[in-house]
Amino acid sequence: MSIKQIVGSERQTHSAADVPGKRHLFNQHNLAAFRQGIEQSLQLVSHRLAAVSQPFSGVLPQELAPAFAGIDLDTPAADQAAVLAELAALYLDDAVYFHHPRYVAHLNCPVVLPAIMAELVLASVNSSLDTWDQSAGGTFIEQKLIDWTIGHIGLGPDADGVFTSGGTQSNLMALLLARDTYHARRGHSVKLSGLPAEARRLRILCSTASHFSVQKSAALLGLGYDSVICVPCDERQRMDVSALAATLAQCHAAGEVPLAVVATAGTTDFGSIDPLPEIAAQCRAHGIWLHVDAAYGGALLLSPTRRHWLDGIELADSVTVDYHKSFFQPVSCSAFFARERRDFAHLTWHADYLNPLSAAQEGTPNLVNKSIQTTRRFDALKLWLTLRSMGAAEIGAMFDHVIDLAQQGYRLLHGEAWLQFAAAPQLSTLVLRYAPDSAQDDAQLDAANAYIRKAIFRSGEAVIAGTRVGGRQYLKFTLLNPETTLDDLAAVATLIRRYGDEYLATTRAPLALSA
Ligand SMILES: *Cc1c(COP(=O)(O)O)cnc(C)c1O
Numbered sequence: 001m002s003i004k005q006i007v008g009s010e011r012q013t014h015s016a017a018d019v020p021g022k023r024h025l026f027n028q029h030n031l032a033a034f035r036q037g038i039e040q041s042l043q044l045v046s047h048r049l050a051a052v053s054q055p056f057s058g059v060l061p062q063e064l065a066p067a068f069a070g071i072d073l074d075t076p077a078a079d080q081a082a083v084l085a086e087l088a089a090l091y092l093d094d095a096v097y098f099h100h101p102r103y104v105a106h107l108n109c110p111v112v113l114p115a116i117m118a119e120l121v122l123a124s125v126n127s128s129l130d131t132w133d134q135s136a137g138g139t140f141i142e143q144k145l146i147d148w149t150i151g152h153i154g155l156g157p158d159a160d161g162v163f164t165s166g167g168t169q170s171n172l173m174a175l176l177l178a179r180d181t182y183h184a185r186r187g188h189s190v191k192l193s194g195l196p197a198e199a200r201r202l203r204i205l206c207s208t209a210s211h212f213s214v215q216k217s218a219a220l221l222g223l224g225y226d227s228v229i230c231v232p233c234d235e236r237q238r239m240d241v242s243a244l245a246a247t248l249a250q251c252h253a254a255g256e257v258p259l260a261v262v263a264t265a266g267t268t269d270f271g272s273i274d275p276l277p278e279i280a281a282q283c284r285a286h287g288i289w290l291h292v293d294a295a296y297g298g299a300l301l302l303s304p305t306r307r308h309w310l311d312g313i314e315l316a317d318s319v320t321v322d323y324h325k326s327f328f329q330p331v332s333c334s335a336f337f338a339r340e341r342r343d344f345a346h347l348t349w350h351a352d353y354l355n356p357l358s359a360a361q362e363g364t365p366n367l368v369n370k371s372i373q374t375t376r377r378f379d380a381l382k383l384w385l386t387l388r389s390m391g392a393a394e395i396g397a398m399f400d401h402v403i404d405l406a407q408q409g410y411r412l413l414h415g416e417a418w419l420q421f422a423a424a425p426q427l428s429t430l431v432l433r434y435a436p437d438s439a440q441d442d443a444q445l446d447a448a449n450a451y452i453r454k455a456i457f458r459s460g461e462a463v464i465a466g467t468r469v470g471g472r473q474y475l476k477f478t479l480l481n482p483e484t485t486l487d488d489l490a491a492v493a494t495l496i497r498r499y500g501d502e503y504l505a506t507t508r509a510p511l512a513l514s515a
Helices: 003-009 028-051 061-069 080-090 113-125 137-153 167-185 197-201 213-220 241-253 276-286 297-302 341-347 357-362 380-389 392-413 442-459 486-508 510-514
Strands: 160-164 202-207 228-231 257-264 289-294 318-322 334-338 419-421 429-434 463-469 472-478
Touching (some): 167 202, 167 257, 289 297, 334 341, 392 486, 429 442, 442 463, 472 486
Parallel strands (some): 202 228
Antiparallel strands (some): 318 334
């Protein structure tokens, strides 16, 4: 049978009615179903949102697990209503709500509405940002946001960047480019030939308060955790620059090669900002790659009053910015930047079917040439709609507001005799512990603070984080919600005291309680 015959015969293997998936596809024939589905989901989320009275239900894994046991994923639910009711029971009822003012745990932000609208658009159209021929305008939207951020950082005319899945991926890219640029200058291509023997001598320097993705990256890059040297911090948890100088001297004396220094602009635990100009000067003097991890502090770029806290970031060889932290964007939305666009070539692979060399020579902008991902979400659209709807200044003002709140919270609470702060706040975290004089010793306080965190989580009235400082158990508030008030912080402090006192009473009189 020829093509002509098939076309002429109007014979089809399926009648129009029974094409698989026909009713479920995103296309112009299903607009009514599309609207209805979105409308129902919108109602579900809005009803939930209206009903949220605390950030968490307090559910335990063993309480929620049985609900999943009966679900047979090979068999769909009876109808749309059943699907959504099930979703509410399995997920929405017990989700942790970051928009609630008493969610003050990790670096999760409440999200702005334009970004959620963008999620609908980008998921529906489903552009993939690896190549121009899959995204066209999307490529320019992302590139313009990259160039805009580079302008705010001040990285210079040769800088470039790309959106990533998060700070972890951005930090990996930074150390990958640092490693491969170092070897390329010495005539060796790691991309082609792998690590040379001398790579064993490479060292990555960061501070004791840096993010663990530095160690993870070192492992993934074949350098190992042992290649990472954590430089001590000063009392405000900033990298101690004289300790950095001493560490560099020790490295050189021992025949080790400092490859890169990772400075943090907003440490995850303390919000502390390493002294960027001083670190940059040392890196320049020794020809060492400077990466600035501004995953958390990045929105200071837009701050009306605190932009100068990032002075020196323009001297970096590479920078990490997480829009899904301080720019109030939904996960994922993040980017990586490098001062020299040509360094991205260390991770470029030209595939005949996707991004052939000829396309690059013709000037086709294929973002995959700069990414370690291939198929990649159009996360840039979220930031785009945010900036076009709200403006950059309002994002900066929102971040400024939570930094103010942290300082007010510190002033409110640091006089409390039963509380101890690890440090004064810098960005928007408060690190403190329950420590009344009546406690027996530090071991008991460690146990009490671990108990407090769990008890508050179980109550669901608030969610706070925990961390260790100097070997001791602390509690942490990360403030990213401009609607959190001093009253909220006072209420969370009251919970800390209540559960702390409860713990001490229990451990002091265990027999009385069990009787
Ligand atoms: C959150 C964070 C990261 C990791 O970013 P993800 O987006 O979670 O991958 C890296 N560095 C710092 C300083 C961070 O706070």
